[in-house]
Amino acid sequence: MDFLYHGLLEAIRLLLSGDPETYSAVAATLKVSSYAMAASLLMGIPLGFVLGHLRFPGRRQARLAVDTLLSLPTVFIGLMVYAFISRQGPLGHMGLLFTLPGIAIGQTLLALPVVIALTATAVESMDANLRVTLRSLGANRRQLMRATLWEARHGILAAALNAYGRVMTEVGISMMVGGNIKWHTRTITTAIALETNKGQFAMGIALGLILLLIAFGVTAAMSLLRGK
Amino acid sequence: MAPLYQLDRIRHHYNGHTVLAIDDWTLSAGSITGLVGANGCGKSTLLKLLGFVERPAEGEILFNGRRTTPMDDATRRTVVLLPQESHLLKRTVFANVAYGLRVRQDRHQERERVAQALEWVGLPADAFARRPWFALSGGEARRVALAARLVLRPQVLLLDEPTTSVDGASAQRMKAAALYAHRQWGTSLIVASHDLAWLHEICHDVIHLFAGRILGTGLQTLLFGPWLDLGAGRVAMALTDGQRFVALRPAEQADAAVAAIDPRRLTLLCSDQAPSQAQAIMEGILSSLTLDPRAGGINASVTVGHTEFRVHLPADHPALAGLTPGRAARIAYAPEDVRWYA
Numbered sequence: 001m002d003f004l005y006h007g008l009l010e011a012i013r014l015l016l017s018g019d020p021e022t023y024s025a026v027a028a029t030l031k032v033s034s035y036a037m038a039a040s041l042l043m044g045i046p047l048g049f050v051l052g053h054l055r056f057p058g059r060r061q062a063r064l065a066v067d068t069l070l071s072l073p074t075v076f077i078g079l080m081v082y083a084f085i086s087r088q089g090p091l092g093h094m095g096l097l098f099t100l101p102g103i104a105i106g107q108t109l110l111a112l113p114v115v116i117a118l119t120a121t122a123v124e125s126m127d128a129n130l131r132v133t134l135r136s137l138g139a140n141r142r143q144l145m146r147a148t149l150w151e152a153r154h155g156i157l158a159a160a161l162n163a164y165g166r167v168m169t170e171v172g173i174s175m176m177v178g179g180n181i182k183w184h185t186r187t188i189t190t191a192i193a194l195e196t197n198k199g200q201f202a203m204g205i206a207l208g209l210i211l212l213l214i215a216f217g218v219t220a221a222m223s224l225l226r227g228k
Numbered sequence: 229m230a231p232l233y234q235l236d237r238i239r240h241h242y243n244g245h246t247v248l249a250i251d252d253w254t255l256s257a258g259s260i261t262g263l264v265g266a267n268g269c270g271k272s273t274l275l276k277l278l279g280f281v282e283r284p285a286e287g288e289i290l291f292n293g294r295r296t297t298p299m300d301d302a303t304r305r306t307v308v309l310l311p312q313e314s315h316l317l318k319r320t321v322f323a324n325v326a327y328g329l330r331v332r333q334d335r336h337q338e339r340e341r342v343a344q345a346l347e348w349v350g351l352p353a354d355a356f357a358r359r360p361w362f363a364l365s366g367g368e369a370r371r372v373a374l375a376a377r378l379v380l381r382p383q384v385l386l387l388d389e390p391t392t393s394v395d396g397a398s399a400q401r402m403k404a405a406a407l408y409a410h411r412q413w414g415t416s417l418i419v420a421s422h423d424l425a426w427l428h429e430i431c432h433d434v435i436h437l438f439a440g441r442i443l444g445t446g447l448q449t450l451l452f453g454p455w456l457d458l459g460a461g462r463v464a465m466a467l468t469d470g471q472r473f474v475a476l477r478p479a480e481q482a483d484a485a486v487a488a489i490d491p492r493r494l495t496l497l498c499s500d501q502a503p504s505q506a507q508a509i510m511e512g513i514l515s516s517l518t519l520d521p522r523a524g525g526i527n528a529s530v531t532v533g534h535t536e537f538r539v540h541l542p543a544d545h546p547a548l549a550g551l552t553p554g555r556a557a558r559i560a561y562a563p564e565d566v567r568w569y570a
Contacts, residue, residue: 129315135281136309137328137376140301147327151318 007205014206021182026210029187032100032174033167036107040115040163043108045156048119049145053131063120069113074106074172081106081177098179103187106173111163118162122155123148154226161222168215188214230293232257232384232416233278238287240273240440248273248284248440255418257292257383260410262427263420265437271420272312274437275386278418279309305332308382312389312420314373321346321364322357325376332380345379346372348408350401367398374402378409385409387419391426403430424536428527429518438486443569447527447538449494451487462563467510468533474508475566486569491540493565496528496547497558507560512537514557517548530557 014022051063083089085096085105096102130151134144149156171189178185180194188211195204231254240248248270255261263271276282277289280296280303289296296303308328317324325342329335343353349371356368364372370390377385387406391399403426409415421427427434428447436443436450443450451473455463464472465487478485495507503509512532520527520540526548528539537559541548551557 127315129311129313130317132276132281132309132311133315133317133373135304136279136311137331138301138305138308138380139331143331147317153318 003201004205006202010202011206011209024183025186025188025191028100028185032103032107032187035104036111036167037164039108040111041160044112044115045119045149048116049123049149051116052120052123053148066113066117070117074110074170077106077109078173078176098181098185100185103174103178106177107167110170110173111167114163114166115159118159119156122152126152157222157226161219164218231255232292234290236288238284240277241285246440250442253442257416258414259432260417260430262431262434263437264424264427264434269437270440271437272388275309275388275420279307279386280304281309306383308377308380309386310374310377310388310390314370316361316369316372318361321359321372324372325379328376328380341379345375348378348405349375367394370394371398371402374405378405381413382415384416389420391423443486444488447491448488449537467535471510471532474563476563478568488567488569489561491538493561494537494539495560496539496541497560498547503560506562508563509558509560511556511558514551514553514555516553530559
């Protein structure tokens with residue numbers, strides 16, 4: 001089990017020495033996950049509000065569909081996105097295959113159901129009197145949505161964290177859509193997979209610890225935000 | 229001038245069950261109106277419709293003579309409702325009170341106006357404005373919710389059981405603040421409450437709601453039965469000590485009917501006065517005597533068993549001589565004066 005200990009030392013060395021290959025993977029991971037989170041929150045929060053707040057025909061079916069998509073396998077998303085953006089695919093002309101935006105599209109699809117479903121749950125669990133209160137104070141539709149989302153902010157923050165966890169740690173989409181190209185589309189998770197294949201367990205563990213460190217940083221920042 | 233509210237064939241349903249059925253009702257501006265009735269009689273629903281928070285399933289509500297919809301911002305912003313369970317936003321007291329001003333994009337002297345509204349409900353801004361929503365007692369939270377409405381200086385203020393489950397001091401403050409709005413800005417108040425004494429003291433009119441319907445207005449006493457058939461076209465409701473309230477049998481089914489007797493149809497008998505042959509008589513305890521500033525005269529409440537009968541008398545009525553609350557009193561009425569609501 002020496003490789004665990006070596007892995008820890010290696011992680012510290014890689015971080016402190018500013019190893020360019022490691023930092024390239026960290027940068028790719030942060031960049032692609034930021035794109036995916038921004039897109040999924042921008043689309044997912046309003047959609048989650050609609051699903052949790054409004055009563056419309058087909059709402060239950062829509063909810064069921066979103067809940068089902070929570071367990072979408074990453075390799076399946078990778079496959080679908082690959083099919084769409086590969087040369088023969090309908091979006092092939094956009095040149096997204098083996099690029100970071102390509103991976104971001106796949107990761108957005110991964111995060112979107114999480115953001116929608118958990119936002120809808122957070123909005124649904126709001127006090128039934130909130131709507132009456134906001135309306136009675138003169139809020140219009142847009143103000144009602146903004147205030148409800150603000151009231152549900154802790155739940156939405158939890159949704160974002162949950163989605164971020166999935167996006168940061170997935171391998172299937174990054175590998176299939178990104179192609180694990182060194183200096184270009186290699187993320188921390190695809191690098192770990194590669195290092196493990198090469199038998200470089202210590203390096204893999206080092207990268208895993210770095211991933212954990214980033215996750216800790218994001219969670220701590222969110223927790224501080226929540227405290228306010 | 230068009231009435232403030234005009235309700236035309238209003239029907240409202242929850243889960244297929246009709247909770248409100250009002251055919252025709254108008255309300256003039258600048259008045260204080262009380263809504264009374266048992267829990268579940270439709271008071272809160274009526275207030276939500278009048279506050280344009282909900283849209284009636286059927287019928288139309290005209291506001292100042294105009295057709296309105298719940299999304300009509302101009303109307304909704306002149307009418308403000310304090311719901312029965314007022315919800316505070318997860319923000320500071322200041323942000324809660326300022327919310328209504330901010331949605332109106334009216335931030336002129338916001339700090340001063342919020343502080344003033346808090347003062348009206350007896351919460352010093354220095355001590356309360358920065359407090360978070362969770363650091364308030366139930367009575368304080370209710371007062372903050374009222375301050376958030378008063379700061380808007382609305383044309384109509386709808387209060388749904390404003391003083392229920394708050395401490396005496398908070399209730400006193402809230403009542404004073406609501407009356408302040410009425411006097412200062414001519415705000416029309418519509419108040420649903422179980423505090424009948426307060427309503428009778430401040431209201432120009434009191435509306436009785438029963439099972440979603442308006443059962444007349446004023447200080448009339450309502451009797452809900454059960455009704456016992458006495459034969460010879462008469463029915464009776466048992467009161468206490470073997471006493472009965474007797475009325476002529478209603479035209480429709482007596483089981484679900486509600487009887488009402490107007491305060492002016494009840495007579496307070498002098499101690500030595502004999503009732504007329506046609507009159508029914510009841511003995512109870514005089515529970516209150518209040519001045520009726522609008523109609524003139526005195527409103528007396530006589531409690532027989534659990535039922536409080538309200539009697540309207542001229543101020544110089546001989547039966548009032550030497551009579552103080554707590555004393556035994558006799559009241560008489562003609563059974564044919566009892567009105568029925570089916």
